[in-house]
Amino acid sequence: MCDVQEEMIPKPKNNRSLKEGFCYKCKTEKPDLHVRNSDFCKSCFIDSTIHRFRNNLMKIQKGNVLLALSGGPSSMCLLDLMSNFNSVDPVNKRQPKYPNVHVCHVDVSLAVPQIETDIVDKLKADVERRNFAFSSVKVQELFGNSTTVIAKDDKTILLDVSEDASPESRLIKSLDSVSSLSSREDLLNIYIKKSIINQAIAKDCNIILFGDNSTLLAIKTIALSAKGRGVVLADEIALEHIITPGDKNISVVKPLRDILGKEVAFYNQFKDLKPFNNANLTTGLKKDCSIDRMTSDFIIGLDEEFPSTVSTITRTAFKIKAKEHSNLACSLCDAPLDEVSKFAEIMGEEVKKQTWKDGELPINHVLCYACRNISRDLKKTLEKKSLSGSLPGFVSRAAMKEQIQDYLIE
Amino acid sequence: MKNCSICKTARALVKIPSTLEPSCKECFFLQLETKVHNTITLNKLFKRGDKVAIAVSGGKDSTVLAHVMTTLNKRYDYGLDLFLLSIDEGITGYRDDSLLTVQRNREEYGIPLKILSYQDLYGWTMDKIVAQIGLKNNCTFCGVFRRQALDRGALLLNVNHIVTGHNADDIAETVLMNIMRGDFSRLSRCTQIQTATDQTIPRSKPFKYIYEKEIVMYAYFKKLDYFSTECIYSPNAYRGYARTFLKDLERISTTSILDIIQSGESYQSNVEVKLNQEVEGKVIVGNCERCGYMSSNKLCKACVLLEGLNRGLPKLGIANESKIRKQHGEIKTPAIQNFKQLSIDREIKSPSLN
Numbered sequence: 013m014c015d016v017q018e019e020m021i022p023k024p025k026n027n028r029s030l031k032e033g034f035c036y037k038c039k040t041e042k043p044d045l046h047v048r049n050s051d052f053c054k055s056c057f058i059d060s061t062i063h064r065f066r067n068n069l070m071k072i073q074k075g076n077v078l079l080a081l082s083g084g085p086s087s088m089c090l091l092d093l094m095s096n097f098n099s100v101d102p103v104n105k106r107q108p109k110y111p112n113v114h115v116c117h118v119d120v121s122l123a124v125p126q127i128e129t130d131i132v133d134k135l136k137a138d139v140e141r142r143n144f145a146f147s148s149v150k151v152q153e154l155f156g157n158s159t160t161v162i163a164k165d166d167k168t169i170l171l172d173v174s175e176d177a178s179p180e181s182r183l184i185k186s187l188d189s190v191s192s193l194s195s196r197e198d199l200l201n202i203y204i205k206k207s208i209i210n211q212a213i214a215k216d217c218n219i220i221l222f223g224d225n226s227t228l229l230a231i232k233t234i235a236l237s238a239k240g241r242g243v244v245l246a247d248e249i250a251l252e253h254i255i256t257p258g259d260k261n262i263s264v265v266k267p268l269r270d271i272l273g274k275e276v277a278f279y280n281q282f283k284d285l286k287p288f289n290n291a292n293l294t295t296g297l298k299k300d301c302s303i304d305r306m307t308s309d310f311i312i313g314l315d316e317e318f319p320s321t322v323s324t325i326t327r328t329a330f331k332i333k334a335k336e337h338s339n340l341a342c343s344l345c346d347a348p349l350d351e352v353s354k355f356a357e358i359m360g361e362e363v364k365k366q367t368w369k370d371g372e373l374p375i376n377h378v379l380c381y382a383c384r385n386i387s388r389d390l391k392k393t394l395e396k397k398s399l400s401g402s403l404p405g406f407v408s409r410a411a412m413k414e415q416i417q418d419y420l421i422e
Numbered sequence: 423m424k425n426c427s428i429c430k431t432a433r434a435l436v437k438i439p440s441t442l443e444p445s446c447k448e449c450f451f452l453q454l455e456t457k458v459h460n461t462i463t464l465n466k467l468f469k470r471g472d473k474v475a476i477a478v479s480g481g482k483d484s485t486v487l488a489h490v491m492t493t494l495n496k497r498y499d500y501g502l503d504l505f506l507l508s509i510d511e512g513i514t515g516y517r518d519d520s521l522l523t524v525q526r527n528r529e530e531y532g533i534p535l536k537i538l539s540y541q542d543l544y545g546w547t548m549d550k551i552v553a554q555i556g557l558k559n560n561c562t563f564c565g566v567f568r569r570q571a572l573d574r575g576a577l578l579l580n581v582n583h584i585v586t587g588h589n590a591d592d593i594a595e596t597v598l599m600n601i602m603r604g605d606f607s608r609l610s611r612c613t614q615i616q617t618a619t620d621q622t623i624p625r626s627k628p629f630k631y632i633y634e635k636e637i638v639m640y641a642y643f644k645k646l647d648y649f650s651t652e653c654i655y656s657p658n659a660y661r662g663y664a665r666t667f668l669k670d671l672e673r674i675s676t677t678s679i680l681d682i683i684q685s686g687e688s689y690q691s692n693v694e695v696k697l698n699q700e701v702e703g704k705v706i707v708g709n710c711e712r713c714g715y716m717s718s719n720k721l722c723k724a725c726v727l728l729e730g731l732n733r734g735l736p737k738l739g740i741a742n743e744s745k746i747r748k749q750h751g752e753i754k755t756p757a758i759q760n761f762k763q764l765s766i767d768r769e770i771k772s773p774s775l776n
């Protein structure tokens with residue numbers, strides 16, 4: 013069906029160079045790199061990167077910072093920019109804006125065996141050299157004291173409070189029990205984020221810094237859209253958004269959101285930073301193995317052909333406003349939950365008639381749209397392998413019960 | 423031999439594309455029709471006595487839509503007055519044959535049919551436009567002209583609602599395309615089930631949640647004939663990228679199309695475009711001075727494009743709208759049928775149907 017609108021293929025602008033063969037900024041040095049249609053010398057480029065980072069952090073209130081460090085290029089760049097930001101101004105000798113920075117690494121080596129074994133030690137040394145506190149948590153620790161959710165069928169999940177298995181085996185079981193790699197990636201990402209939030213609470217931090225650069229946010233925009241997670245997009249790509257785990261108010265900040273992936277790579281190269289290969293669940297697999305992986309290849313390829321792709325996508329996505337939602341949150345990913353999904357009704361599910369009895373939860377009332385897809389995936393695998401799959405439940409039974417009070421038959 | 427996962431007795435003949443559940447023919451028909459019925463009733467698209475024009479092209483989507491709409495109108499006694507409305511863009515070899523399908527639909531369902539041509543409305547067929555401007559930007563002309571043509575046809579038929587055959591694949595593709603090319607205002611509108619401003623007739627997409635494959639399967643098993651309406655004048659590049667990417671996504675996850683629509687609904691803006699009120703920098707001020715169609719400028723988009731065509735400067739119409747809008751008073755070109763006149767006509771006499 014052709015309701016085609018105007019062609020709007022972004023055309024590359026003319027090269028911005030006022031003086032042929034010299035840096036666009038200082039106009040005196042020979043250029044060392046070409047980015048955003050301009051030539052820059054090394055020092056002007058580093059200055060401009062530091063400037064954009066500073067500008068973003070100046071918009072954020074004071075507080076205790078938790079910096080999330082995976083060891084990949086973006087987070088290593090974030091770490092360096094943060095220590096630069098905190099280095100005491102030799103002229104004014106002022107106290108830095110964020111004197112308390114805690115760097116936290118989530119160890120996912122149990123789930124991703126390709127990860128270099130010495131990563132934690134090397135990160136620790138690097139961080140402590142910069143006079144920041146460092147901690148590393150294993151992602152499976154999340155399973156230590158939480159309720160497990162078991163999928164019963166595609167409409168119901170059960171709560172399992174018996175915790176005889178070790179956190180290690182529960183993490184592995186949880187990831188193995190979904191059949192698609194996209195669901196597994198989603199789960200691991202949710203677990204990592206949860207671990208970082210838990211650390212922020214434990215270390216009494218009210219600001220979390222993530223290293224997402226603008227290329228990663230463009231990929232995230234398309235990938236979240238493709239997975240039905242559009243409801244959290246505005247927050248996920250915002251410079252700052254507030255989350256409220258428990259009674260805490262935590263500010264989640266992405267100070268690199270105006271810096272391209274390519275610029276991160278140049279920065280790291282010029283500053284001689286040594287990021288680790290960001291091994292993940294799809295490392296070494298084909299490009300169509302998961303939605304995240306395929307989207308990443310797609311956007312990076314498109315950006316090579318049309319160099320303004322990333323900025324066009326992020327500019328559009330930044331305009332999306334988070335909508336007013338009910339206070340109900342998805343038990344798995346914390347996304348806002350609609351009380352009864354109109355979509356499920358259209359697809360013929362009898363959402364209103366579902367009730368909770370004997371610890372059975374109707375999934376439409378505890379999981380968001382996208383997590384219901386994961387839960388269905390879980391169920392498919394259970395049928396095939398005849399084992400019981402588990403997702404860690406992050407809310408207490410009481411909180412869940414309160415949430416679905418109206419549907420209970422006592 | 424596998425049994426149907428819905429009735430558990432009949433032999434399964436198809437897999438339902440979004441879930442891959444095996445289904446028999448009858449259960450497949452019923453689940454598709456029920457999804458459309460739920461879409462219509464839960465969104466309260468119509469009320470009893472509404473006159474509804476089904477925009478038909480002879481292609482698969484609209485052919486199946488005409489069938490499903492007539493079926494549901496009878497089964498659930500919606501009490502709708504249905505009409506078929508077809509636009510002839512004047513593309514040789516593309517529209518000629520498909521209009522025959524539309525004629526057949528009229529006989530089969532006993533619904534009145536109105537065919538409106540670009541030639542009659544604008545004095546130009548798409549063939550003539552392409553001969554003059556080439557293949558670049560021709561889709562701009564076609565899109566603008568079609569939008570107005572449907573509204574004009576609806577007025578002639580005296581209906582108060584238009585339904586189009588846009589399916590879930592179309593909508594998901596449009597969401598991706600609008601993100602990729604940075605069109606936020608279209609992004610925030612493209613997943614709406616119904617679009618309407620004060621002066622145009624409401625338009626709905628009852629197939630919003632129906633996969634293209636389901637539509638083809640439905641036509642195949644119901645033995646409905648349709649023509650390939652893939653436009654011979656190529657679609658734009660970004661839609662091509664979006665389409666390929668969507669096909670790749672679907673191979674990874676069968677629910678991708680629905681997932682994207684679900685996401686797109688979160689991108690809808692809450693602001694309604696109202697007359698004389700600024701919304702995202704645009705003001706709808708009223709009507710086109712020449713033809714009376716709703717427009718935020720003195721001349722509507724179609725009149726600007728026509729002006730350029732008639733003066734032999736089609737590129738001017740695309741690149742320099744303001745220039746044409748400034749000069750429009752000085753140059754006289756045959757005006758297209760007046761939109762307001764159409765509205766008055768329909769009050770006086772009932773529309774003639776061919």
Ligand SMILES: [Zn+2]
Pocket residue numbers: 035036037038039040041052053054055056057
């Ligand atoms: Zn310089």
Ligand SMILES: [Zn+2]
Pocket residue numbers: 342343344345346347379380381382383384
């Ligand atoms: Zn969720």
Ligand SMILES: [Zn+2]
Pocket residue numbers: 426427428429430431432445446447448449450
């Ligand atoms: Zn059946």
Ligand SMILES: [Zn+2]
Pocket residue numbers: 710711712713714715721722723724725
């Ligand atoms: Zn006009």
